[in-house]
Amino acid sequence: MVTTTQLKVGSVFKMGNDLFAITKMQGNKSxxxxxxxxxxxxxxxxxxxxxVALNGGDKFEEVELDVRKTNLSYVDGETYVFMDNExxxxxxxxxxxxGDNAGYITPEDELEVGITFYEGKPIGIKMPxxxxxxxxxxxxxxxxxxxxxxYKPATLDTGIEVMVALFCEIGTKVRIDTRDGSFMExxx
Amino acid sequence: xxxxxxxxxxxxxxxxxxxxxxxxxxxxxxxxxMGREFRIRLFIDDPSILEILLGGGWRFGGxxxxxxxxxxxxxVFDWSxxxxxxxxxxxDLLIEMFGGGLPDSYLPAISSGRPEEAAGIVWLNLEHxxxxxxxxxxHLTPSFSPDPxxxxxFFMPGFREGxxxxxxxxxxxxxxxxxxxxxxxxxxxxxxxxxxxWEIPCGEAQADDIWVSVFSYEKDFAALVEYACRANDxxxxxxxxxxxxxxxxxxxxxxxxxxxxxxxxxPQGEWDELLFSCDINLxxxxxxxxxxxxxxxxFLWQAYPFAEEGQMEKVEAFVDLLCPGNREISGLFVAYNxxxxxEVFSHLMKTGASTAELFKNFAKKLxxxxxxxxxxxxxxxxYIRFSKGR
Numbered sequence: 001m002v003t004t005t006q007l008k009v010g011s012v013f014k015m016g017n018d019l020f021a022i023t024k025m026q027g028n029k030s031x032x033x034x035x036x037x038x039x040x041x042x043x044x045x046x047x048x049x050x051x052v053a054l055n056g057g058d059k060f061e062e063v064e065l066d067v068r069k070t071n072l073s074y075v076d077g078e079t080y081v082f083m084d085n086e087x088x089x090x091x092x093x094x095x096x097x098x099g100d101n102a103g104y105i106t107p108e109d110e111l112e113v114g115i116t117f118y119e120g121k122p123i124g125i126k127m128p129x130x131x132x133x134x135x136x137x138x139x140x141x142x143x144x145x146x147x148x149x150x151y152k153p154a155t156l157d158t159g160i161e162v163m164v165a166l167f168c169e170i171g172t173k174v175r176i177d178t179r180d181g182s183f184m185e186x187x188x
Numbered sequence: 189x190x191x192x193x194x195x196x197x198x199x200x201x202x203x204x205x206x207x208x209x210x211x212x213x214x215x216x217x218x219x220x221x222m223g224r225e226f227r228i229r230l231f232i233d234d235p236s237i238l239e240i241l242l243g244g245g246w247r248f249g250g251x252x253x254x255x256x257x258x259x260x261x262x263x264v265f266d267w268s269x270x271x272x273x274x275x276x277x278x279x280d281l282l283i284e285m286f287g288g289g290l291p292d293s294y295l296p297a298i299s300s301g302r303p304e305e306a307a308g309i310v311w312l313n314l315e316h317x318x319x320x321x322x323x324x325x326x327h328l329t330p331s332f333s334p335d336p337x338x339x340x341x342f343f344m345p346g347f348r349e350g351x352x353x354x355x356x357x358x359x360x361x362x363x364x365x366x367x368x369x370x371x372x373x374x375x376x377x378x379x380x381x382x383x384x385x386w387e388i389p390c391g392e393a394q395a396d397d398i399w400v401s402v403f404s405y406e407k408d409f410a411a412l413v414e415y416a417c418r419a420n421d422x423x424x425x426x427x428x429x430x431x432x433x434x435x436x437x438x439x440x441x442x443x444x445x446x447x448x449x450x451x452x453x454x455p456q457g458e459w460d461e462l463l464f465s466c467d468i469n470l471x472x473x474x475x476x477x478x479x480x481x482x483x484x485x486x487f488l489w490q491a492y493p494f495a496e497e498g499q500m501e502k503v504e505a506f507v508d509l510l511c512p513g514n515r516e517i518s519g520l521f522v523a524y525n526x527x528x529x530x531e532v533f534s535h536l537m538k539t540g541a542s543t544a545e546l547f548k549n550f551a552k553k554l555x556x557x558x559x560x561x562x563x564x565x566x567x568x569x570x571y572i573r574f575s576k577g578r
Contacts, residue, residue, distance in 0.1 A: 028320070028322045036287070053313075053341075060332075
């Protein structure tokens, strides 16, 4: 069993007779700092997508699916095409299948990602807990503020917007937590 | 004719202090004044806390002990002792307080005798109170339930339109109107009556002072002590607790113990009256924040401290709603939580009529958002109305 806080985008878990893949997550601190999390989940049996709210301590049976190591070859509209590094087989996933993980990868990367399969079909990708990306746009950095506790919006080289520490500049490499999109640190 | 919510189960854990059980009791009181008949069971992991909150007028005598609130009878169960629970007797509405979970034997007990075709039970996780924007993302969002008979949702109380509101009732509002309508002499007389009732000796002049109630976690009180020692027309009314004991000790050391009135533990209704009787309230945690905000009196709020000063986000979100653009008042809340200088209190005392109006209007706005208890029942009624099989 795993608790809600151990799940991340791309995880698959069982609830009753259904299997759910997480495509989006939003974690928040409730009273006394306890975690509450809102997931967007895709029911792998019915194909329907829904939002669910959970407490941090809720427990689930995580399902281990087959995983194949791939790289992202190219993106065609909303279709992401991945290639198996060993067999050169190609797999297509939609942006919806990737959920928030779509914001952390580009075809220019050498980043290896695991594609998860359910009943022989690719259903999503597994990302490392953090990725390093480059800021392509943000307001000028605030010199002297190295606390890392105040934030400003920044666009990453993948096109998504995240909140980063005030001292970050265009071109700064930053480590982003793929579980919730939060800024972790500047990478020198 | 389709029926409405008749039976309610409430589960609550006492994590620390009295806040969790206090909110449960507020909810029960509000339900008792709704003018409807409910069968209510309360499952609590420490029933003795209720004895304290009720001021000694009730004793827990084992599973199913009845607690009477107005016309409402509540059967109280110890979390760990659900033996007598009738297996076929699931409620229409289950309210889980603050994601505290359910007693282990609860679900098996209410599911075992329930026929397959029986209508679902509405299960609402009444979450913590927060002014942060994300509360709107969670309100009435479905959650997972381990039992197909129970349909679980998050229910967010709050300070914003579209959320579940705050818990209050007609008795609270009547008390507020009474104190709002008093002139200076009337207020002095009512204050004296309160102190007599609480058996607290007080000088004649003190009843005319600026009254500042203090209910606080342990914190650095240097600024408040500095202010209170300098001001010659201010009396601190201290609710019992580790924090206020510390404060009282510091005041005594400065030879200003006479400016403090140590209050006994007050049951909820009495504590509400304390807030109305004071000019300024310094409160802590969620339950007290909701009372202070509804009281319409100027107040400062100390948020429950947690890791990496995470509570400051909650403070900042709250002041954004209380006084958008008013940097002076919002600065006071932030400074109070960061233990900054005594000018915090001087400012609050001096800001005058416009500040009083700000807090009064905020309370009015919160009242207009509606009573949380009404909204819980309304959601359950609607769910029952529109669900199949009723």
